[in-house]
Amino acid sequence: MKRKPPPAPTLISNELAWFGYPLLLWLMFFMAAPLFLVIALGFFSRGEYGGVEAQLTLENFHRLFDPVYFTIFVRSITLSLVTALICLALSYPMAWAMASASQKWRLYFTVGLAIPFMTNLIIRVYAIKLCVGMDGPLQSLLTWLHISFDPYQISQNQTLVFYGMITSYLPFMVFPIYAALEKFDFSLVEAAEDLGASQLKVLFSVILPNTRTAAVNSFTLVFVPCLGEFVIPDLLGGAKTMLAGNLITEQFLKARDWPFGAALSLGLMTVLLVLPYLLRRIFIPKAKAAA
């Protein structure tokens, strides 16, 4: 799977260059333009009946710091960070086990993790709800064991949101770390063990520092979709655990306050750009030189 650097074509022609235009135009029209629109929308005011008025204002951004909305943001960031940390803690042993398995088993594990990962989120959330819902196996088991419980509390709560987030985004973390461990020189582990390091010591002092780029990158890969998640908190969390994704969707589809929704999503994007950047600065000292 190692890629050779492409040999430079000796004779390059420009006859096929126009092949690039459909993609360029499509991305400009359906990607760049809509994004610019959202940025602009954030500075407009809301019309009386939910439309958008061409009156410039900073009010929307000011409202971001209203404690009601600010709390939701802080809660979302905390939840996403914790999710990413748990994923990180799970990913290293998993990726290590995968990397040291035989070739055949490596493929089985990869496909085994990829299947639920590529399966529709709605299906996975449905399956989770089925397990914890009315007449589901969990509630039946609890009844059988004569443990009393609140059927509503048990089918919608923050733990389930964590569970849903972790199972959904774990592969984003496992695959890059696995790829890094594949390339990792395991003779370093042997050397450390020969020198008397314990297994945990090997993990924290040898493997982790040598694969930190993959760790930081995949931390971002988990953190980004978690922060914008709408479906999981909506279906598993109930009304108490509103997150940024639900708040934004509410502004766009229910309250029809598009300018504020746009401002909220710009706030979200800022967090998504700043936090991963800080992580890189802190944990990969060389990133500064490379960039």
Place this chain on the structure above:
Amino acid sequence: MKKGLASSKERARPQAPLWAFGVLIAVLIVLYLPIIVMMVNSVLVKTDTWHFGFDWYLQIWNDEELVDALVRSLEVGLISSTVATLISGMAAIALLRSRFRWAHIVNSLSYLSLILPELVFALALLSWFFVLKIQLSLMTVIFAHVTFSLSFVLMTVNGRLATLDVSIEDAARDLGASEMTILRRVIVPAVLAALASGFLLSFLLSFDDFLITFYTSGVGSDTLPIRLYTAMKVGLNAKLSALATLMFLLTFTLIMGLTKMRGLRQILTEEGH
């Protein structure tokens, strides 16, 4: 300590400790358990006692609305992945086999579409369609699906083109072949497999998409995931389990197809590096 030395062909890898395998297996069980419960639920029918049967599946077949939604899902998937494969396949050739003037813009936009949160992309498109006064319909859903599939196809085809030996093309050129002939006889046959896995991947992404469809679909243009979501808000029943099982099996089949083509593995393990 040296117990993990694998067969002589492979690089020496010390065995990971047993608890690491334990974590891996436990996570796999946790991932699959709900899906298995769902499958079991879909084939259990209660008359006097519980018994095995496909009654719920028959009910789906007789539910016109669900069948319509399925047809719409397939329609959106097929059209959007065809368009995406065509556009990105062409672009990959332009990017790697010519001096395309806007190459850096295309590259940064397609990178942006990979890292942009789905939610932001969805609401951006919704506002864009609103400003342009385009009525939300199945068409807008297709536009959206093409857009998020493009960079995945581009990545797949680029990967293949980058490893393709250019000397074959040079040889053809030396022998007097025109650029179009080279394209038709050398490049296209070589990237056909990559185009096919790009197509399958975009079909999979389109068939599974919920959030972007949720934002960009109009009245009467809901796809299967939207149906399932709306039905779930009302309540769960075995018929929904049957529907979800069918969707899962379709995804499963597509993934197996992709794995055979190596395209998926390549993307999954090389994306994040």
